[in-house]
Amino acid sequence: MKEQKRSTIGIAPYGGSAGGWGALKAVADALRGQMSVKQDVIALFKVNQPQGFDCPGCAWPDPQHTSSFEFCENGAKAVSWEATSKRTTPEFFAAHTVSELWQRNAFELEGEGRLTHPMKYDPASDTYQPVDWDTALQEIGEHLQGYQDPNSVEFYTSGRASNEAAFLWQLFAREYGTNNFPDCSNMCHEPTSVGLPESIGVGKGTVELDDFDHCDLVLCIGHNPGTNHPRMLGTLREVAKRGATIVAINPLRERGLERFTSPQSPIEMLALGSTKLASTYYKVRVGGDAAMLKGVMKILLSMHEEAQAKGDAGVIDEAFIREHTQGFEALKADLDATDWDHILKLSGMDRKEIQNIARLYADAERTIICYGMGITQHQYGTQNVQQIANLLLLRGNIGKQGAGICPLRGHSNVQGDRTVGITEIPAPALLDRIENVFGFTPPREHGHGAVAAIQAMRDGKVNALLCLGGNLAEAISDPQTTFPAMRKLDLVVHMATKLNRSHLLLGKHNYLLPVLGRTETDMQQSGAQSVTVEDSMSMVHASRGTLTPASPHLKSEPALVAALAKATLPDTVVDWDKMVRDYNNIRDAIEAVFPDFHQYNERVKTPGGFRLPNAASVRVWNTPSGRAEFKVMQGINEDPRSLKCHDLVLTTLRSHDQYNTTLYGLNDRYRGVTGRRDVLFINADEAEKRELRVGDQVNVVALDPQGNPTSRRMENLTIVVLDMAPGSVGAYYPEANVLVPLDSHDTKSGIPAYKNVPVAMERVQVPSVTSGARR
Numbered sequence: 001m002k003e004q005k006r007s008t009i010g011i012a013p014y015g016g017s018a019g020g021w022g023a024l025k026a027v028a029d030a031l032r033g034q035m036s037v038k039q040d041v042i043a044l045f046k047v048n049q050p051q052g053f054d055c056p057g058c059a060w061p062d063p064q065h066t067s068s069f070e071f072c073e074n075g076a077k078a079v080s081w082e083a084t085s086k087r088t089t090p091e092f093f094a095a096h097t098v099s100e101l102w103q104r105n106a107f108e109l110e111g112e113g114r115l116t117h118p119m120k121y122d123p124a125s126d127t128y129q130p131v132d133w134d135t136a137l138q139e140i141g142e143h144l145q146g147y148q149d150p151n152s153v154e155f156y157t158s159g160r161a162s163n164e165a166a167f168l169w170q171l172f173a174r175e176y177g178t179n180n181f182p183d184c185s186n187m188c189h190e191p192t193s194v195g196l197p198e199s200i201g202v203g204k205g206t207v208e209l210d211d212f213d214h215c216d217l218v219l220c221i222g223h224n225p226g227t228n229h230p231r232m233l234g235t236l237r238e239v240a241k242r243g244a245t246i247v248a249i250n251p252l253r254e255r256g257l258e259r260f261t262s263p264q265s266p267i268e269m270l271a272l273g274s275t276k277l278a279s280t281y282y283k284v285r286v287g288g289d290a291a292m293l294k295g296v297m298k299i300l301l302s303m304h305e306e307a308q309a310k311g312d313a314g315v316i317d318e319a320f321i322r323e324h325t326q327g328f329e330a331l332k333a334d335l336d337a338t339d340w341d342h343i344l345k346l347s348g349m350d351r352k353e354i355q356n357i358a359r360l361y362a363d364a365e366r367t368i369i370c371y372g373m374g375i376t377q378h379q380y381g382t383q384n385v386q387q388i389a390n391l392l393l394l395r396g397n398i399g400k401q402g403a404g405i406c407p408l409r410g411h412s413n414v415q416g417d418r419t420v421g422i423t424e425i426p427a428p429a430l431l432d433r434i435e436n437v438f439g440f441t442p443p444r445e446h447g448h449g450a451v452a453a454i455q456a457m458r459d460g461k462v463n464a465l466l467c468l469g470g471n472l473a474e475a476i477s478d479p480q481t482t483f484p485a486m487r488k489l490d491l492v493v494h495m496a497t498k499l500n501r502s503h504l505l506l507g508k509h510n511y512l513l514p515v516l517g518r519t520e521t522d523m524q525q526s527g528a529q530s531v532t533v534e535d536s537m538s539m540v541h542a543s544r545g546t547l548t549p550a551s552p553h554l555k556s557e558p559a560l561v562a563a564l565a566k567a568t569l570p571d572t573v574v575d576w577d578k579m580v581r582d583y584n585n586i587r588d589a590i591e592a593v594f595p596d597f598h599q600y601n602e603r604v605k606t607p608g609g610f611r612l613p614n615a616a617s618v619r620v621w622n623t624p625s626g627r628a629e630f631k632v633m634q635g636i637n638e639d640p641r642s643l644k645c646h647d648l649v650l651t652t653l654r655s656h657d658q659y660n661t662t663l664y665g666l667n668d669r670y671r672g673v674t675g676r677r678d679v680l681f682i683n684a685d686e687a688e689k690r691e692l693r694v695g696d697q698v699n700v701v702a703l704d705p706q707g708n709p710t711s712r713r714m715e716n717l718t719i720v721v722l723d724m725a726p727g728s729v730g731a732y733y734p735e736a737n738v739l740v741p742l743d744s745h746d747t748k749s750g751i752p753a754y755k756n757v758p759v760a761m762e763r764v765q766v767p768s769v770t771s772g773a774r775r
């Protein structure tokens with residue numbers, strides 16, 4: 001009988017396309033587990049419709065005036081996860097001590113269902129106990145009033161919060177006296193928010209959905225739409241069907257970028273067909289993007305020179321560069337000085353491949369570049385983003401139809417939260433406007449982002465952490481530093497829908513406050529309320545929940561933030577009750593502070609909403625020079641560890657069954673993993689070199705800047721061979737955060753280098769068992 005390693009259980013290559021029947025089955029499984037059939041039908045049909053709620057799944061925009069719902073497997077999972085009939089009640093908390101719950105993982109904790117009551121931690125019994133709202137609010141307010149320094153309080157925001165909740169949150173924090181706004185953006189697209197204003201004068205993408213109907217080429221760098229932005233597959237499918245070219249650049253061959261069966265297309269579903277998406281797929285080494293981008297630009301410039309020598313116009317847009325940009329000569333000098341050996345070594349690609357990308361780019365009249373966490377979560381995340389902008393500017397691909405830059409935002413309103421003031425580095429003009437509109441003087445001093453907030457906690461400088469959603473403790477790097485740092489806090493307040501491990505990291509005084517989700521009816525004095533969100537393409541639209549709230553004790557986020565503010569600020573100058581009575585009043589206030597939202601309440605009634613102005617998309621450059629700027633990156637990736645090209649660089653990945661730290665299940669269908677997450681992805685040659693086979697076990701050890709092993713390690717990971725770039729390995733987030741030191745982050749934006757962890761491997765000897773043996 002054939003020998004099978006015990007550890008190959010649940011590992012088998014996936015042969016199908018993305019989407020299709022597999023997606024439908026996955027949704028059916030998720031719905032059966034989490035919610036009743038009647039509700040799911042109602043809920044799903046109202047997602048992303050003019051009258052329904054915005055899908056909490058991702059920030060990809062909707063086609064305007066959508067009449068039938070846009071089907072998406074992971075959106076359906078996100079909705080059913082929130083609309084579950086399971087409840088985490090006071091009885092549940094009474095039956096389990098916090099120490100006991102701490103032993104459970106995210107899947108088990110959130111799997112208990114929705115939080116139902118406000119809870120307060122009781123040290124004597126080591127349990128969370130119910131507390132009435134008034135007592136909780138009053139006590140929290142008293143604690144906050146007691147701290148001498150407002151900058152000893154951190155106001156965390158997760159990108160799920162609506163514009164209305166986020167606006168009130170920043171107003172509360174600033175009236176309290178701090179700009180400490182650690183938020184999930186700091187771990188996500190901060191390099192976009194910091195890098196693009198320097199390059200093109202706006203910290204957001206420049207494309208609209210319509211541009212995908214006009215482009216000739218889409219470059220998809222470092223994002224995985226099959227899992228994280230499934231509705232984008234529908235757009236890419238149309239691009240592919242139209243005959244335009246899609247090129248994927250990613251260390252992993254992700255199924256979602258290769259082939260897609262549209263659940264909206266009955267013909268494809270019945271014929272078991274699929275649409276081929278990426279016409280070419282290039283595997284860049286983890287952390288090798290700047291090298292690849294510089295290589296492409298270098299070839300573009302030499303193609304240009306050759307063409308001009310022959311008397312042709314050439315491939316870069318000289319007129320655009322002359323009229324609209326500055327810094328071209330410096331960029332050229334930098335590219336000339338970058339040598340090919342270095343580029344090829346760090347990108348892990350061969351020169352022919354880089355030439356092919358340059359050729360396709362030169363031949364395309366209109367190019368869109370999409371990118372995600374594969375670009376941003378690096379020591380050089382900001383500079384990676386700026387190299388993408390450089391490449392686009394060389395051919396005038398910003399501010400023309402069918403072209404532009406397209407960062408794939410994460411949480412469904414992470415962009416909107418930034419727009420309405422969640423930032424630790426507020427522009428003076430923003431603070432002036434807040435002062436003019438509300439009449440209090442907001443603090444001018446810059447505050448903490450996510451990494452700085454944890455560092456301040458570690459250093460004992462923080463009294464309180466207040467979290468508007470999210471799971472900061474698990475989302476941030478370095479649990480070895482983060483967990484003890486959080487345990488030093490005096491006050492911890494979480495506003496959440498479901499239980500997670502951040503809630504179990506106790507300070508001295510702890511409150512867990514349950515809130516309404518986006519799918520639920522939000523009833524206030526003036527009636528049922530809508531909130532608004534902004535998608536990845538600057539479209540602002542309304543979202544109105546329709547389901548009965550999970551418990552009668554829930555507060556909406558805007559109402560809870562207002563109540564906290566009132567309890568904390570006895571002399572507040574803001575009329576919080578008016579804001580909560582009717583959210584139109586919050587939107588009027590947003591409009592007063594941010595003139596781009598003019599006629600907010602009126603315009604948001606239009607189905608599909610309205611687009612916020614985006615200067616770069618009409619070639620107005622709000623940079624200091626008034627021009628788009630080519631930004632030079634010194635070197636390629638001067639992390640000494642990567643330069644030495646040590647054993648391997650590890651990247652942290654999301655599975656297909658997870659939403660950030662929320663685990664819907666333990667499968668990763670497209671990568672062929674079922675029922676487990678303790679795996680290490682590696683390419684066949686790298687495995688071969690080390691005599692490793694699928695199912696073998698290894699320990700992964702993070703290296704220090706000198707390339708020496710550290711105490712950061714993950715033990716007993718099982719080898720899964722995938723088609724991926726040499727020199728690269730992958731493991732799941734958040735588990736792999738133990739390998740990422742807090743201090744390993746982009747110096748410009750502060751984003752943790754989650755996707756750039758040099759590691760070594762140690763083989764673990766495990767006994768093999770005969771297949772069919774009882775387990």
Ligand SMILES: Nc1nc2c(c(=O)[nH]1)N[C@H]1C(S)=C(S)[C@@H](COP(=O)(O)OP(=O)(O)OC[C@H]3O[C@@H](n4cnc5c(=O)[nH]c(N)nc54)[C@H](O)[C@@H]3O)O[C@H]1N2
Binds near residue numbers: 288410653
């Ligand atoms: N279902 C689901 N949807 C989600 C989320 C979720 O967890 N689940 N999260 C939401 C959030 S908050 C975000 S930010 C987005 C995240 O969406 P993505 O940006 O797609 O995020 P990741 O899955 O972390 O990584 C994306 C890709 O980067 C590649 N990659 C890794 N390292 C590198 C590298 O060095 N270079 C390059 N070029 N590529 C690399 C990986 O192989 C992977 O395919 O999705 C949002 N939508």
Ligand SMILES: Nc1nc2c(c(=O)[nH]1)N[C@H]1C(S)=C(S)[C@@H](COP(=O)(O)OP(=O)(O)OC[C@H]3O[C@@H](n4cnc5c(=O)[nH]c(N)nc54)[C@H](O)[C@@H]3O)O[C@H]1N2
Binds near residue numbers: 477517
């Ligand atoms: N190693 C590694 N680490 C990463 C990443 C990575 O790729 N690799 N990605 C990073 C990225 S891009 C991000 S955005 C962060 C994610 O950081 P966070 O946004 O902090 O984390 P989530 O896991 O999305 O938060 C999940 C929790 O949010 C709460 N929640 C859900 N819906 C609501 C709601 O409507 N209201 C409220 N108040 N609470 C709600 C629930 O209690 C749930 O447990 O993680 C980052 N960390």
Ligand SMILES: [Mo]
Binds near residue numbers: 184187188189410411
């Ligand atoms: Mo994100």
